[in-house]
Amino acid sequence: MKKNKKTLNRRDALKLAGIGGTSMLLGTTQIHASATGPKKKPSKISPLRIVIIGGGMAGTILAYRLQRAITWPDITVFEPLRNSAWYQPGLTLTGTGIWCQKHIEYKREEFIPDGVTWKSTSVTSVDTAENKVVDAEGNETHYDYLIIATGAVLDYGQIEGLDGEIASLEMLEKKASWMDDPTIGSIYYFHGATELHEQFNTLVQKATETKDKKLAVFFTQQSVVIKSPGAAKSALFTLIDKLKEAGVRDRVDITVTSGDGKLSANEHYDKKYKKQLKKEGVTFEKAALSKVDIAAKTAMFDTGVSEQYDYLHITPSMKADTRLAESGLTGDDGWIEVNSSTLQHKRFENVFAVGDASGTSALKTGAAIVDQVKTVVNTIRSIDEGNKPTATYDGYGCDTIFCPEKKEVMLEAYDKSQKPLALFSFLDPLKCHSAYWYLQTRVIKPYVMYGVLRGWA
Numbered sequence: 299m300k301k302n303k304k305t306l307n308r309r310d311a312l313k314l315a316g317i318g319g320t321s322m323l324l325g326t327t328q329i330h331a332s333a334t335g336p337k338k339k340p341s342k343i344s345p346l347r348i349v350i351i352g353g354g355m356a357g358t359i360l361a362y363r364l365q366r367a368i369t370w371p372d373i374t375v376f377e378p379l380r381n382s383a384w385y386q387p388g389l390t391l392t393g394t395g396i397w398c399q400k401h402i403e404y405k406r407e408e409f410i411p412d413g414v415t416w417k418s419t420s421v422t423s424v425d426t427a428e429n430k431v432v433d434a435e436g437n438e439t440h441y442d443y444l445i446i447a448t449g450a451v452l453d454y455g456q457i458e459g460l461d462g463e464i465a466s467l468e469m470l471e472k473k474a475s476w477m478d479d480p481t482i483g484s485i486y487y488f489h490g491a492t493e494l495h496e497q498f499n500t501l502v503q504k505a506t507e508t509k510d511k512k513l514a515v516f517f518t519q520q521s522v523v524i525k526s527p528g529a530a531k532s533a534l535f536t537l538i539d540k541l542k543e544a545g546v547r548d549r550v551d552i553t554v555t556s557g558d559g560k561l562s563a564n565e566h567y568d569k570k571y572k573k574q575l576k577k578e579g580v581t582f583e584k585a586a587l588s589k590v591d592i593a594a595k596t597a598m599f600d601t602g603v604s605e606q607y608d609y610l611h612i613t614p615s616m617k618a619d620t621r622l623a624e625s626g627l628t629g630d631d632g633w634i635e636v637n638s639s640t641l642q643h644k645r646f647e648n649v650f651a652v653g654d655a656s657g658t659s660a661l662k663t664g665a666a667i668v669d670q671v672k673t674v675v676n677t678i679r680s681i682d683e684g685n686k687p688t689a690t691y692d693g694y695g696c697d698t699i700f701c702p703e704k705k706e707v708m709l710e711a712y713d714k715s716q717k718p719l720a721l722f723s724f725l726d727p728l729k730c731h732s733a734y735w736y737l738q739t740r741v742i743k744p745y746v747m748y749g750v751l752r753g754w755a
Contacts (some may be wrong), residue, residue, distance in 0.1 A: 345372035346682055349439055351421045351622075353377025354445035354467065355386060355751065356653035356667045358409050360445055362753030363675045365411045368682060370548060373413070374439055376431070377406075378420035379468055385743055386467060387698070390529045393485040394536040394700055395495035396739060409751050424625040426646045443648050443678055445632050446627070450525045450654035450662065452486055456613065458518075458589035458598075459709055466525070476592055484612045485533045486525075498537050501609050505546040513550045513608040516597055518587040520615040523631070524559040525662040527656045528697035528710055530613045531561070531571065539577055539703035552579075555599065558585030558632040563659065566718050568709050570728050587612065616662075618655040633657030639690040642675050642678055650674045661695025661710065668750060669694055694719075699730075707734035 346368055349497030350357045353375045361375055410416050419433045430440045454462045454474070460473045466487050467702065476498075476621040477489060483497045484490040487567040505513050517534050519527075534554065541547040553573060554561075561582075567609045575582050590610065617632030619625075629635035633646045634651035638658040646666050652657035652670040654662040669691055678688035693714035700707055708730040711719040718727035725731050749755035 308606075319453070330473075343370065345370045346678075347372045347440060347442045348374070348445065348678070349441040349443070350375045350445045350447055351405070351424075351431070352449060352653070353379075354653070355418065355664055355746075356445065356447035356449070356553065356671060357445075358751050359446060359667065359671045359753050360652065360675065361414045362411050362459075362751075363671060364678070365413060366753065367675050367679045370592055371413075372415075373411075374415040374417060374441075375410075376417050376419060376421045376433060378418060378434070378596075379465065385747065387526075387738075387742070387746070388533050389466070389485060389488065389491040390526065390698065390700065391739065393491035393494040393529070394532050394656055394702055395498075396700065396702065399492055401743075404747065418526040420621075422621055424622065424627060426626065426649065429648065429691045435479070441648075443650070445653055445674060446618075446622065446649070446651040447653050448619050448622065448655045452484075453615045453617055454484075454516075454612070457587055457612070459592060460590055460612075463620065479592060481595060481608060482590070482592070482610050482612065483533075484614065486613060495532060498540055501537070501550075502540050502544045502546065505541065505549045506544055508549065515550055515552045515607055515609045515611075516605065516607050517552070517554045517586075517611045517613075518588050518597070518669070519554070519556045519561075519613040520555050522563050523633075524616045526615060526697060527562065527661070528663075528699040530611065532698070533611060534579075534580075535700065536702050538580075539701075542703070547579075550617050553581040553583060553605075555583045555585040555587065557584075557600070559584035562710060562718055563661075564710070564712050564718070566712075566716070566728065595630050616654075618651075618657075622655070627651075629657055631657060638693065640677060640687070641670055641691060642677070650677075658690075658691075658693065658713075660693045661712075663695050663697050664746070664750075665696035665711070666694060669755070696721075698734075700735075701730045702737070704730065704732070705735045706730035707738050709734055 310460055332571045347362055348371060350360050351374050355376055356643050358717050361373055364373055365369055385402040388397055391397040392399060392402060419435055421431045423432045423433050452464050452466060454460045460476050464487055480500055481498055483494050543552055560568050562568040572582055587597060587599045588600045589598040595607055596604050597607050597610055618628050618634050622628055627634055632654050634657055636642060637644060641650050641652055641656060652674055653667045660666045673689045673691040677687040680687040696709055696711035698707055698709060709721060720727040
Protein backbone atom coordinates (compact mmCIF):
# COMPACT_ATOMS: atom_id res chain seq x y z
CA MET A 299 0.00 0.00 0.00
CA LYS A 300 1.40 3.39 -0.97
CA LYS A 301 1.30 6.18 1.53
CA ASN A 302 -0.63 9.40 0.97
CA LYS A 303 1.47 12.52 0.52
CA LYS A 304 1.56 14.69 3.60
CA THR A 305 2.91 18.08 4.55
CA LEU A 306 4.77 16.50 7.45
CA ASN A 307 8.35 15.82 6.40
CA ARG A 308 10.04 12.48 6.95
CA ARG A 309 12.24 13.77 9.75
CA ASP A 310 9.20 14.68 11.86
CA ALA A 311 7.28 11.58 10.81
CA LEU A 312 10.12 9.37 11.93
CA LYS A 313 10.25 11.13 15.27
CA LEU A 314 6.50 10.84 15.85
CA ALA A 315 5.78 7.42 14.44
CA GLY A 316 9.08 5.64 14.46
CA ILE A 317 12.41 6.17 16.03
CA GLY A 318 11.38 8.22 19.01
CA GLY A 319 8.61 5.79 19.87
CA THR A 320 9.91 2.60 18.36
CA SER A 321 11.13 1.28 21.68
CA MET A 322 7.53 1.17 22.84
CA LEU A 323 6.19 -0.14 19.54
CA LEU A 324 8.79 -2.86 18.99
CA GLY A 325 9.56 -3.86 22.53
CA THR A 326 13.00 -2.36 23.11
CA THR A 327 13.95 0.13 25.78
CA GLN A 328 17.19 1.83 24.83
CA ILE A 329 17.66 4.71 22.40
CA HIS A 330 21.16 5.18 21.03
CA ALA A 331 20.62 6.59 17.55
CA SER A 332 18.77 9.55 16.10
CA ALA A 333 16.36 9.04 13.24
CA THR A 334 18.31 10.73 10.49
CA GLY A 335 21.83 11.66 9.50
CA PRO A 336 23.11 15.17 10.13
CA LYS A 337 23.49 16.11 6.47
CA LYS A 338 19.84 15.65 5.52
CA LYS A 339 18.04 18.90 4.68
CA PRO A 340 14.47 19.37 5.95
CA SER A 341 11.85 19.42 3.20
CA LYS A 342 8.14 18.88 2.74
CA ILE A 343 8.82 15.44 1.35
CA SER A 344 12.24 13.86 1.01
CA PRO A 345 13.35 10.35 0.06
CA LEU A 346 13.75 7.70 2.73
CA ARG A 347 17.41 6.75 2.74
CA ILE A 348 17.92 3.02 3.23
CA VAL A 349 21.35 1.41 3.23
CA ILE A 350 21.64 -2.35 2.81
CA ILE A 351 24.99 -3.96 3.59
CA GLY A 352 25.22 -7.17 1.58
CA GLY A 353 23.96 -8.00 -1.90
CA GLY A 354 23.38 -11.71 -1.60
CA MET A 355 19.98 -13.35 -1.41
CA ALA A 356 18.77 -11.31 1.57
CA GLY A 357 20.06 -7.98 0.26
CA THR A 358 18.61 -8.52 -3.21
CA ILE A 359 15.16 -9.46 -1.92
CA LEU A 360 15.21 -6.46 0.41
CA ALA A 361 16.02 -4.10 -2.45
CA TYR A 362 13.13 -5.34 -4.58
CA ARG A 363 10.56 -5.35 -1.79
CA LEU A 364 11.56 -1.96 -0.37
CA GLN A 365 11.51 -0.43 -3.84
CA ARG A 366 7.88 -1.46 -4.18
CA ALA A 367 6.79 -0.84 -0.58
CA ILE A 368 8.12 2.69 -0.03
CA THR A 369 6.73 5.68 -1.94
CA TRP A 370 10.04 7.52 -2.35
CA PRO A 371 12.96 5.28 -1.45
CA ASP A 372 16.65 6.06 -1.84
CA ILE A 373 18.17 2.59 -1.58
CA THR A 374 21.90 1.88 -1.62
CA VAL A 375 23.29 -1.67 -1.59
CA PHE A 376 26.93 -2.39 -0.74
CA GLU A 377 28.29 -5.67 -2.13
CA PRO A 378 32.05 -6.03 -2.73
CA LEU A 379 32.25 -9.57 -4.09
CA ARG A 380 32.46 -9.47 -7.86
CA ASN A 381 31.59 -13.18 -8.02
CA SER A 382 28.87 -13.31 -5.40
CA ALA A 383 26.32 -14.40 -7.97
CA TRP A 384 25.91 -18.01 -6.98
CA TYR A 385 22.76 -19.90 -6.09
CA GLN A 386 23.88 -20.59 -2.53
CA PRO A 387 21.76 -23.71 -1.78
CA GLY A 388 23.54 -25.18 -4.80
CA LEU A 389 26.77 -25.49 -2.81
CA THR A 390 25.32 -28.57 -1.11
CA LEU A 391 24.11 -30.02 -4.40
CA THR A 392 27.52 -29.37 -5.98
CA GLY A 393 29.48 -30.73 -3.02
CA THR A 394 27.48 -33.95 -3.01
CA GLY A 395 27.91 -34.44 -6.75
CA ILE A 396 24.25 -33.98 -7.65
CA TRP A 397 24.92 -30.78 -9.63
CA CYS A 398 28.00 -29.30 -11.23
CA GLN A 399 29.28 -25.72 -10.99
CA LYS A 400 27.39 -24.40 -14.03
CA HIS A 401 24.08 -25.15 -12.31
CA ILE A 402 24.67 -22.59 -9.56
CA GLU A 403 25.97 -19.60 -11.54
CA TYR A 404 23.85 -16.59 -12.41
CA LYS A 405 24.49 -13.02 -13.53
CA ARG A 406 24.16 -10.65 -10.61
CA GLU A 407 23.38 -7.62 -12.77
CA GLU A 408 20.16 -9.29 -13.88
CA PHE A 409 18.87 -9.11 -10.31
CA ILE A 410 19.46 -5.46 -9.44
CA PRO A 411 16.20 -3.46 -9.25
CA ASP A 412 15.88 -0.31 -11.33
CA GLY A 413 16.50 2.80 -9.28
CA VAL A 414 18.66 1.09 -6.66
CA THR A 415 22.25 2.30 -6.22
CA TRP A 416 24.59 -0.69 -6.19
CA LYS A 417 28.11 -0.05 -4.89
CA SER A 418 30.73 -2.71 -5.57
CA THR A 419 32.70 -1.99 -2.44
CA SER A 420 32.63 -3.05 1.20
CA VAL A 421 31.48 -1.12 4.25
CA THR A 422 34.43 -0.73 6.61
CA SER A 423 32.61 0.92 9.52
CA VAL A 424 29.19 1.99 10.76
CA ASP A 425 28.70 5.18 12.76
CA THR A 426 25.41 4.68 14.58
CA ALA A 427 25.59 8.11 16.26
CA GLU A 428 25.82 9.95 12.93
CA ASN A 429 23.76 7.38 11.02
CA LYS A 430 26.31 6.82 8.31
CA VAL A 431 28.49 4.08 6.85
CA VAL A 432 32.01 4.48 5.53
CA ASP A 433 33.10 2.30 2.62
CA ALA A 434 36.50 0.98 1.56
CA GLU A 435 37.00 3.99 -0.72
CA GLY A 436 36.53 6.39 2.18
CA ASN A 437 33.10 7.62 1.07
CA GLU A 438 30.33 8.30 3.58
CA THR A 439 26.70 7.36 3.00
CA HIS A 440 24.03 8.50 5.43
CA TYR A 441 20.92 6.52 6.18
CA ASP A 442 17.53 6.76 7.82
CA TYR A 443 17.49 2.98 8.10
CA LEU A 444 20.36 0.53 7.97
CA ILE A 445 19.75 -3.16 7.17
CA ILE A 446 22.57 -5.64 7.60
CA ALA A 447 22.42 -8.63 5.27
CA THR A 448 26.07 -9.62 5.10
CA GLY A 449 25.66 -13.33 5.70
CA ALA A 450 27.98 -15.41 7.86
CA VAL A 451 31.75 -15.28 7.96
CA LEU A 452 33.50 -18.66 8.08
CA ASP A 453 36.15 -18.44 10.79
CA TYR A 454 38.56 -21.23 9.88
CA GLY A 455 41.38 -19.28 11.53
CA GLN A 456 39.81 -19.94 14.93
CA ILE A 457 41.29 -23.44 14.61
CA GLU A 458 45.05 -23.49 15.20
CA GLY A 459 46.95 -24.65 12.15
CA LEU A 460 44.39 -23.26 9.73
CA ASP A 461 43.91 -19.70 8.60
CA GLY A 462 41.30 -17.63 6.90
CA GLU A 463 38.12 -15.67 7.53
CA ILE A 464 36.09 -15.90 4.37
CA ALA A 465 32.60 -15.45 3.01
CA SER A 466 31.06 -18.70 1.79
CA LEU A 467 30.53 -17.46 -1.78
CA GLU A 468 33.86 -15.67 -2.09
CA MET A 469 35.99 -16.56 -5.10
CA LEU A 470 39.37 -16.50 -3.42
CA GLU A 471 42.23 -14.72 -5.16
CA LYS A 472 44.65 -16.74 -3.05
CA LYS A 473 43.59 -19.83 -1.20
CA ALA A 474 45.03 -20.80 2.18
CA SER A 475 47.53 -23.67 1.96
CA TRP A 476 45.22 -26.15 3.68
CA MET A 477 42.55 -25.60 1.04
CA ASP A 478 44.66 -27.46 -1.54
CA ASP A 479 45.16 -30.47 0.73
CA PRO A 480 42.99 -33.33 -0.64
CA THR A 481 42.67 -34.85 2.85
CA ILE A 482 40.94 -31.75 4.27
CA GLY A 483 37.53 -30.65 3.04
CA SER A 484 34.71 -28.29 3.85
CA ILE A 485 31.44 -27.89 1.98
CA TYR A 486 30.87 -24.40 3.36
CA TYR A 487 32.89 -22.27 0.94
CA PHE A 488 32.77 -22.20 -2.85
CA HIS A 489 36.08 -23.92 -3.65
CA GLY A 490 35.54 -26.46 -0.89
CA ALA A 491 32.12 -27.41 -2.21
CA THR A 492 33.26 -27.74 -5.82
CA GLU A 493 36.21 -29.94 -4.82
CA LEU A 494 34.45 -32.11 -2.23
CA HIS A 495 32.97 -34.65 -4.62
CA GLU A 496 36.39 -35.44 -6.08
CA GLN A 497 37.91 -35.64 -2.59
CA PHE A 498 35.32 -38.29 -1.70
CA ASN A 499 36.10 -40.25 -4.87
CA THR A 500 39.81 -40.20 -3.96
CA LEU A 501 39.04 -41.38 -0.44
CA VAL A 502 36.89 -44.26 -1.73
CA GLN A 503 39.68 -45.28 -4.09
CA LYS A 504 42.15 -45.24 -1.21
CA ALA A 505 39.81 -47.41 0.86
CA THR A 506 39.59 -49.85 -2.05
CA GLU A 507 43.37 -50.11 -2.28
CA THR A 508 44.10 -50.19 1.47
CA LYS A 509 43.34 -53.59 2.99
CA ASP A 510 45.73 -53.84 5.91
CA LYS A 511 44.13 -51.09 8.06
CA LYS A 512 41.01 -49.02 8.42
CA LEU A 513 40.99 -45.43 7.27
CA ALA A 514 40.05 -42.76 9.82
CA VAL A 515 37.56 -40.09 8.75
CA PHE A 516 36.36 -37.20 10.92
CA PHE A 517 33.50 -34.77 10.39
CA THR A 518 33.92 -31.94 12.90
CA GLN A 519 31.51 -29.19 13.94
CA GLN A 520 32.46 -26.40 16.33
CA SER A 521 28.90 -25.38 17.22
CA VAL A 522 25.34 -26.03 16.15
CA VAL A 523 24.79 -22.29 15.56
CA ILE A 524 25.94 -22.14 11.95
CA LYS A 525 24.51 -21.47 8.52
CA SER A 526 22.97 -24.43 6.67
CA PRO A 527 23.90 -27.12 9.22
CA GLY A 528 22.34 -29.70 6.92
CA ALA A 529 25.12 -29.24 4.34
CA ALA A 530 27.70 -31.16 6.40
CA LYS A 531 25.19 -33.92 7.12
CA SER A 532 24.44 -34.19 3.41
CA ALA A 533 28.18 -34.51 2.75
CA LEU A 534 28.48 -37.22 5.40
CA PHE A 535 25.62 -39.32 4.03
CA THR A 536 26.99 -38.88 0.50
CA LEU A 537 30.35 -40.29 1.57
CA ILE A 538 28.69 -43.23 3.34
CA ASP A 539 26.69 -43.98 0.19
CA LYS A 540 29.85 -43.92 -1.94
CA LEU A 541 31.66 -46.27 0.43
CA LYS A 542 28.72 -48.69 0.42
CA GLU A 543 28.46 -48.61 -3.36
CA ALA A 544 32.16 -49.47 -3.64
CA GLY A 545 31.79 -52.24 -1.07
CA VAL A 546 34.36 -50.71 1.30
CA ARG A 547 32.23 -49.19 4.06
CA ASP A 548 33.76 -51.62 6.58
CA ARG A 549 37.24 -50.30 5.78
CA VAL A 550 36.54 -46.80 7.05
CA ASP A 551 35.94 -45.63 10.61
CA ILE A 552 33.85 -42.44 10.64
CA THR A 553 33.61 -40.15 13.66
CA VAL A 554 31.39 -37.07 13.96
CA THR A 555 32.23 -34.47 16.61
CA SER A 556 30.33 -31.43 17.83
CA GLY A 557 31.68 -28.84 20.24
CA ASP A 558 28.36 -28.37 22.02
CA GLY A 559 27.31 -32.01 21.75
CA LYS A 560 24.45 -31.19 19.38
CA LEU A 561 23.69 -31.95 15.76
CA SER A 562 20.62 -29.70 15.74
CA ALA A 563 19.37 -26.87 17.91
CA ASN A 564 16.01 -28.64 17.89
CA GLU A 565 15.85 -31.62 20.26
CA HIS A 566 13.58 -33.66 17.97
CA TYR A 567 15.98 -33.47 15.03
CA ASP A 568 19.01 -33.82 17.28
CA LYS A 569 17.74 -37.21 18.50
CA LYS A 570 16.88 -38.19 14.92
CA TYR A 571 20.39 -37.48 13.60
CA LYS A 572 22.16 -39.23 16.46
CA LYS A 573 19.96 -42.28 15.97
CA GLN A 574 20.77 -42.25 12.26
CA LEU A 575 24.53 -42.05 12.93
CA LYS A 576 24.32 -45.06 15.23
CA LYS A 577 22.43 -46.98 12.55
CA GLU A 578 25.16 -46.16 10.02
CA GLY A 579 27.94 -47.24 12.38
CA VAL A 580 29.23 -43.71 12.86
CA THR A 581 30.75 -42.71 16.21
CA PHE A 582 29.52 -39.45 17.75
CA GLU A 583 31.53 -37.48 20.33
CA LYS A 584 31.15 -34.16 22.10
CA ALA A 585 34.38 -32.37 21.20
CA ALA A 586 35.51 -29.24 19.36
CA LEU A 587 38.41 -29.26 16.92
CA SER A 588 41.14 -27.05 18.38
CA LYS A 589 44.20 -27.69 16.21
CA VAL A 590 45.18 -29.35 12.95
CA ASP A 591 48.72 -30.51 12.21
CA ILE A 592 48.54 -30.81 8.45
CA ALA A 593 52.01 -32.33 8.00
CA ALA A 594 51.36 -35.05 10.58
CA LYS A 595 47.67 -35.41 9.62
CA THR A 596 46.67 -35.04 13.24
CA ALA A 597 43.48 -33.46 14.60
CA MET A 598 43.51 -32.23 18.20
CA PHE A 599 40.34 -31.61 20.18
CA ASP A 600 39.45 -29.54 23.23
CA THR A 601 39.07 -32.78 25.19
CA GLY A 602 42.82 -33.24 24.99
CA VAL A 603 42.55 -36.13 22.53
CA SER A 604 44.64 -36.23 19.35
CA GLU A 605 43.63 -38.37 16.40
CA GLN A 606 45.34 -39.36 13.16
CA TYR A 607 43.12 -38.81 10.16
CA ASP A 608 43.02 -39.93 6.56
CA TYR A 609 40.31 -37.41 5.80
CA LEU A 610 39.01 -34.45 7.81
CA HIS A 611 35.84 -32.50 6.99
CA ILE A 612 35.60 -29.19 8.85
CA THR A 613 32.52 -27.17 9.73
CA PRO A 614 34.06 -23.98 11.15
CA SER A 615 32.81 -21.50 13.70
CA MET A 616 30.77 -18.74 12.08
CA LYS A 617 29.95 -15.16 12.97
CA ALA A 618 29.02 -11.77 11.53
CA ASP A 619 31.64 -9.60 9.83
CA THR A 620 34.39 -8.50 12.24
CA ARG A 621 34.01 -4.88 11.08
CA LEU A 622 30.41 -4.91 12.29
CA ALA A 623 31.64 -6.10 15.68
CA GLU A 624 34.09 -3.20 15.75
CA SER A 625 31.14 -0.88 15.13
CA GLY A 626 29.38 -2.22 18.23
CA LEU A 627 26.61 -4.04 16.40
CA THR A 628 27.26 -7.64 17.48
CA GLY A 629 26.57 -9.43 20.72
CA ASP A 630 28.86 -11.71 22.71
CA ASP A 631 27.98 -14.60 20.40
CA GLY A 632 29.38 -12.79 17.35
CA TRP A 633 26.03 -12.24 15.60
CA ILE A 634 24.14 -8.97 15.05
CA GLU A 635 22.23 -8.28 18.25
CA VAL A 636 18.56 -8.10 17.23
CA ASN A 637 15.13 -8.68 18.66
CA SER A 638 14.27 -12.16 17.39
CA SER A 639 10.67 -11.18 16.57
CA THR A 640 11.17 -7.79 14.89
CA LEU A 641 14.78 -8.16 13.61
CA GLN A 642 15.38 -4.65 14.99
CA HIS A 643 18.69 -4.03 16.72
CA LYS A 644 18.40 -4.10 20.50
CA ARG A 645 20.34 -0.85 20.95
CA PHE A 646 20.15 1.04 17.67
CA GLU A 647 16.53 1.39 16.65
CA ASN A 648 16.93 2.30 13.00
CA VAL A 649 19.17 -0.69 12.41
CA PHE A 650 17.87 -4.12 11.36
CA ALA A 651 19.51 -7.41 10.39
CA VAL A 652 18.24 -10.29 8.29
CA GLY A 653 19.68 -13.58 7.20
CA ASP A 654 22.66 -15.53 8.50
CA ALA A 655 24.28 -12.57 10.28
CA SER A 656 21.27 -11.90 12.51
CA GLY A 657 21.37 -13.19 16.06
CA THR A 658 18.12 -15.14 16.19
CA SER A 659 17.43 -18.69 17.31
CA ALA A 660 16.12 -19.60 13.86
CA LEU A 661 17.88 -21.87 11.39
CA LYS A 662 20.30 -19.81 9.31
CA THR A 663 18.95 -20.75 5.89
CA GLY A 664 17.35 -19.16 2.85
CA ALA A 665 13.88 -20.21 4.00
CA ALA A 666 14.29 -18.06 7.10
CA ILE A 667 15.43 -15.06 5.06
CA VAL A 668 12.16 -14.71 3.15
CA ASP A 669 10.01 -14.26 6.26
CA GLN A 670 12.62 -12.05 7.92
CA VAL A 671 12.73 -9.70 4.94
CA LYS A 672 8.94 -9.39 4.89
CA THR A 673 8.95 -8.48 8.59
CA VAL A 674 11.58 -5.76 8.20
CA VAL A 675 10.01 -4.27 5.06
CA ASN A 676 6.54 -4.13 6.62
CA THR A 677 7.93 -2.57 9.79
CA ILE A 678 9.81 0.18 7.94
CA ARG A 679 6.80 0.90 5.73
CA SER A 680 4.47 1.12 8.76
CA ILE A 681 6.73 3.60 10.52
CA ASP A 682 7.20 5.61 7.32
CA GLU A 683 3.43 5.85 6.90
CA GLY A 684 2.90 6.90 10.51
CA ASN A 685 1.42 3.59 11.63
CA LYS A 686 2.27 1.26 14.48
CA PRO A 687 4.36 -1.70 13.26
CA THR A 688 2.67 -5.05 13.79
CA ALA A 689 4.76 -7.43 11.67
CA THR A 690 6.70 -10.10 13.54
CA TYR A 691 8.91 -13.00 12.53
CA ASP A 692 7.77 -16.35 13.92
CA GLY A 693 11.23 -17.94 13.89
CA TYR A 694 10.55 -20.26 10.95
CA GLY A 695 13.52 -21.86 9.26
CA CYS A 696 14.02 -24.88 7.02
CA ASP A 697 17.18 -26.82 6.18
CA THR A 698 17.83 -29.60 3.68
CA ILE A 699 19.57 -32.95 4.24
CA PHE A 700 20.20 -35.05 1.12
CA CYS A 701 20.21 -38.85 1.13
CA PRO A 702 21.64 -39.46 -2.38
CA GLU A 703 21.54 -43.28 -2.39
CA LYS A 704 17.74 -43.32 -2.11
CA LYS A 705 17.27 -39.98 -3.87
CA GLU A 706 15.41 -38.68 -0.85
CA VAL A 707 15.58 -35.51 1.20
CA MET A 708 14.70 -34.67 4.77
CA LEU A 709 13.67 -31.14 5.62
CA GLU A 710 14.59 -29.88 9.06
CA ALA A 711 11.93 -27.26 9.67
CA TYR A 712 10.52 -25.62 12.79
CA ASP A 713 9.54 -22.25 14.23
CA LYS A 714 9.53 -20.79 17.75
CA SER A 715 7.26 -23.62 18.90
CA GLN A 716 10.16 -26.02 18.17
CA LYS A 717 7.63 -28.48 16.71
CA PRO A 718 8.93 -30.28 13.58
CA LEU A 719 7.08 -29.03 10.50
CA ALA A 720 6.44 -30.79 7.21
CA LEU A 721 6.05 -29.05 3.86
CA PHE A 722 3.07 -31.32 3.24
CA SER A 723 0.87 -32.22 6.21
CA PHE A 724 0.62 -35.90 5.21
CA LEU A 725 4.41 -36.42 5.35
CA ASP A 726 6.38 -37.29 8.48
CA PRO A 727 8.70 -34.30 9.17
CA LEU A 728 11.32 -36.60 10.72
CA LYS A 729 11.74 -38.82 7.66
CA CYS A 730 13.32 -38.53 4.21
CA HIS A 731 10.97 -38.33 1.23
CA SER A 732 11.46 -38.66 -2.52
CA ALA A 733 8.99 -35.81 -3.14
CA TYR A 734 11.43 -33.43 -1.44
CA TRP A 735 14.23 -34.69 -3.69
CA TYR A 736 12.27 -33.68 -6.78
CA LEU A 737 11.46 -30.29 -5.29
CA GLN A 738 15.04 -29.55 -4.27
CA THR A 739 16.70 -30.68 -7.49
CA ARG A 740 14.11 -29.50 -10.03
CA VAL A 741 11.64 -26.95 -8.63
CA ILE A 742 13.16 -24.85 -5.86
CA LYS A 743 15.90 -23.16 -7.89
CA PRO A 744 13.65 -21.56 -10.57
CA TYR A 745 11.18 -20.65 -7.83
CA VAL A 746 13.96 -18.89 -5.88
CA MET A 747 15.64 -17.25 -8.88
CA TYR A 748 12.54 -15.84 -10.55
CA GLY A 749 10.13 -15.52 -7.66
CA VAL A 750 11.91 -15.16 -4.34
CA LEU A 751 14.98 -13.16 -5.46
CA ARG A 752 12.80 -10.60 -7.20
CA GLY A 753 10.65 -10.25 -4.11
CA TRP A 754 7.48 -11.79 -5.51
CA ALA A 755 7.31 -14.85 -3.25
